[in-house]
Amino acid sequence: MSRLRDLFTFGGTENKPSRWRRLMGMSFGLVYLFYPLSDITSGNVTGLRAYAEVAALVGFVTCYIATVMSPKNYGEPGRWTLPLLGLTALMAIVFAILFGGGWLALPIYVTVVISMALPPRQALAGMLAMAAVVVAGGFVTGADGGTISLLVLQVVTLGVLFMSVRNTRILVVELHRAQGEVARLAAGEERLRIARDLHDLLGHSLSLIVLKSELAGRLSEQGSPRAAEEIRDIESVARLALQEVREAVTGYRQRGLSEEIDNARAALDAAGMAAVVRMSGTPLPDALDGLLGWAVREGVTNVVRHARADRCEIIVSYEDGAATLEISDNGPHAGPYEAGSGLCGLAERVEAAGGSVDAGSRPGGGFRLRVLVPVAVESRA
Structure with missing residues (x-):
């Protein structure tokens, strides 16, 4: 036939x-x-x-x-x-x-x-x-x-x-x-995008869930009424993570800088770190706002996971022809620096926008992540 x-x-x-x-x-x-x-x-x-x-x-x-x-x-x-x-x-x-x-x-x-x-x-x-x-x-x-x-x-x-x-x-x-x-290449690129987004999204959310779970356990042992509040926060974070995963898979996830800074404050507070945020300059364009939002999420997630610090400072500026983000902590860093998959993914995003990423130990102690994106090429982000 x-x-x-x-x-x-x-x-x-x-x-x-x-x-x-x-x-x-x-x-x-x-x-x-x-x-x-x-x-x-x-x-x-x-x-x-x-x-x-x-x-x-x-x-x-x-x-x-x-x-x-x-x-x-x-x-x-x-x-x-x-x-x-x-x-x-x-x-x-x-x-x-x-x-x-x-x-x-x-x-x-x-x-x-x-x-x-x-x-x-x-x-x-x-x-x-x-x-x-x-x-x-x-x-x-x-x-x-x-x-x-x-x-x-x-x-x-x-x-x-x-x-x-x-x-x-x-x-x-x-x-x-x-x-x-x-x-085939487009399908492969889409798979890489989803994998990268899920890594960044779940890394931050799961770290926050772990920290709040540990805090809720300690408060529960002490009989503090705050334990129930922390458990509710865990539920809220888990639901938010589920929503973000769905958005990432469908390609509609939009990460704003202000939203990510609020999430960073919550994560640092749950980890027992003082969060200091400083912002200067004019409002960021949408493309840069989303890109620096990614950088804040990745940088703060690394601080929470690895820094063992008690203070984290986030500085954002948009002036002199460039947008700059610096995330630094006062943790005890030692030895050579090796970038993980999260920072490598962030570097790819920033380089695609014409910017650069600098990450490593500070001379005075602690760790610093610096992202610089020139205004002249921000439309590529």
């Missing part, structure tokens, strides 16, 4: 088009066989020669069809394509010289197959060779000059036409492959 559907609907995939479609397209030219066939059916050829011509005609058509059907893809000859093509060309040469007349059209079929199966240079050489066969066969069999000229013209024009068809088909296949690769 699938073959019948391909036959009548010209179906097939982009990379592996239907062989039935190819056969139908290239079999229209079999009309040229009308001339040798008419010689047999009209009685102009009789006896053993008629049987020989019938056998030759059947053999040539069979070999021609097998050659057309042998390639699996456009521009990629199959295992038997070249041997069958050689046999078809040999038949065309022998029969054209042996029988003459309408058989001089056989090199036209070979030209068509050569033009569809071989690269342009080899196809051009094959086309010229078939034109030479027509000329030689015409002189040997005594054909008139007009017939020879017409057949040579058809060899050349059909050869050029089908070389163009082949090149067009190959370009279409390559275009479909390129579109598939673009779609």
Whole structure:
């Protein structure tokens, strides 16, 4: 059933088009066989020669069809394509010289197959060779000059036409492959975006949940009524994290700087750290506001997780042609600094906006994260 559907609907995939479609397209030219066939059916050829011509005609058509059907893809000859093509060309040469007349059209079929199966240079050489066969066969069999000229013209024009068809088909296949690769890369980029967003979102939210859970446990042991309040905060943070995950997956998550600073205050307070926030300059553009919001979330999450500090300072400024964010703490940092996946992801976002990220231990103790984004390129963020 699938073959019948391909036959009548010209179906097939982009990379592996239907062989039935190819056969139908290239079999229209079999009309040229009308001339040798008419010689047999009209009685102009009789006896053993008629049987020989019938056998030759059947053999040539069979070999021609097998050659057309042998390639699996456009521009990629199959295992038997070249041997069958050689046999078809040999038949065309022998029969054209042996029988003459309408058989001089056989090199036209070979030209068509050569033009569809071989690269342009080899196809051009094959086309010229078939034109030479027509000329030689015409002189040997005594054909008139007009017939020879017409057949040579058809060899050349059909050869050029089908070389163009082949090149067009190959370009279409390559275009479909390129579109598939673009779609694959886009899907991979989207997966990376979701993974990066989830890392940043859940890292902060889960850290806050852990801190508040520990605080709620201590308050519960002391019998403090604040334990119930902390448990409610944990529920609220968990619900917010769930909402943010959904927004991140659907691509609608918008992170504002003021919102992230409020979340940072809550996280630092739950960790027992004093939060100091300083902001100066004009209001940030939307693109920079979201970018620095990401930076505050990532920076404060690292402070809560690793700093073991009792004070964290967040400074935001938007002046002198640049937006700057600094997050510093007074924790006991020692040894070489190694950026984790969160800061690496943040650096990618900032660099995409034309900015830079500087992170490391401070000479006087503690750790500092500094993000700088020039105003001139903030529209890229």
